[in-house]
Amino acid sequence: MPIKIPNNLPAVNILEKENIFTMDEDRAYAQDIRPLRILLLNLMPTKIVTETQLLRLLGNSPLQVEFDFIYTATYEPKNTPHEHLVKFYETFADVKDRKYDGMIITGAPVEKMPYEEVVYWNELCEIMDWSRKNVYSTLHICWGAQAALYHYYGIPKHDLPQKLFGVFPHTVNMKEKMLFRGFDEVFYVPHSRHTDIKKEDVEKVPQLSILSESEEAGVYAVIDKTYRHLFITGHAEYDVLTLKTEYDRDVAEGLPINIPVNYYPNDDPQKTPIVRWRSAANLLFSNWLNYYVYQGTPFDLNRLSEDELRGIDGDGI
Template identity: 85%
Template structure:
């Protein structure tokens, strides 16, 4: 089944060339089924790139998905054309009276700034609070995960001695949880961050469970006991050359940066990067969309209740 996205979004042509089934609005409206409604709060500077990465993964599903795109009104993006924002994006004031089956909050390049000093922090907190009443399942990525863990549970982030940068092996702690259905015993995830959250802080919060981690890169996946909020510290959505672009950028600017771990054959930046995370990334987003959104969200979104009141699907299967 397709993803439904706005007519003329730049990602459409890219996805069609990759054989991702993307349906435009005109065709979707002729179908007599209810698509899942997903809101993407895009905090990344290169918004078109991030849109394409996430749509590519969410389009690899038998479910029809309809997207709205959101950006913060309290910060003007500098790396995305204004006409793109005007045409495809909305502010929180424009979406706050709607309800959604799912929401994705991306990472952002502000992790070394204290949360309260981020320009759009107050607005983001308002959106995160709103999501608990108006979104069935929220998927937080990297800094978005750190921000939500801090806002909802008071879990701090810590500076790392050097950037966590590369492709790292991970294992699943609770294998019966459906988020990791079909995963190998060891799977790989890209990370690119200067900060971390720690196991000892998360374990103090009884509402949270650690689903996956890595000996090298630490905590990867955390879920709340209501199955309504996922916190993912890595960037499974990254393209094959995303880390290369970050590495080349920092080298060109004379910034201290190590060669990304487990990325280039023989650790040689002159070679083509080795992709080893794509199958796990597709499974991650497909499992979230199916088991944590589609299988639990009410058909009538007006019946959506607060995440504190509704436990989603009970039992060990989720």
């Protein structure tokens, strides 16, 4: 949360140079407070696991947040009980007349397929286009990030020679951006994917900036020029045993799979994995929720169409 300080206090300039978010008295008194409305488009097959991972991180905030969950109507999930979907989920048709402060589009295990061959591709494109006018800030994760970068900017994905699998070190390119406020010089993020986007493809698009990357894992975080659409290629939300579950599954099925990098002590799958990414994960999601949703979204969500191209306070957070 921001520090509220007296108007024109000399310390403001120093604090802002140190990337400490401040709010003067005039702005603080003018703020209206209400719960944030977040929409989760869950494309993962194990929806209960994914929603739990994300809610755990988004709940680590003093902000009051309300969630709606949707899945694609053009594909019936096979790994989530129908009763769970009926009780807790809606489809796009149910929510398209609503507006939201924030939205998360998850990854999906379809990355080896061409985008247009994914059964719900047309529906996903419709949802992404809808989000531009009905959601203040959207966070795209892993395949969801690749899909959005392809849909909006034509950035292709490329097959990797082998699965990128493990927990990799990352650095921040643009330290002045608030998404990585409080991060260490080097931080770790889990990745589990067969495809990648190339840095040179992103750099060709003037509307995009690369906020973070990894020598081993490539481009990690991308943001658009309005500072309202973020694309994250890794899985900061993963639990401690998520990579172990994937590894054990592939081993049991006789599939080619390497031991996940930087995960087991001494690369021994019989030992308990080491968590290297939890603090960075909590910071990532709390920073998004605070600086890219709460600090910018209008109190009256019906104003979203007016603010569509404004960005967050126009100041490049």
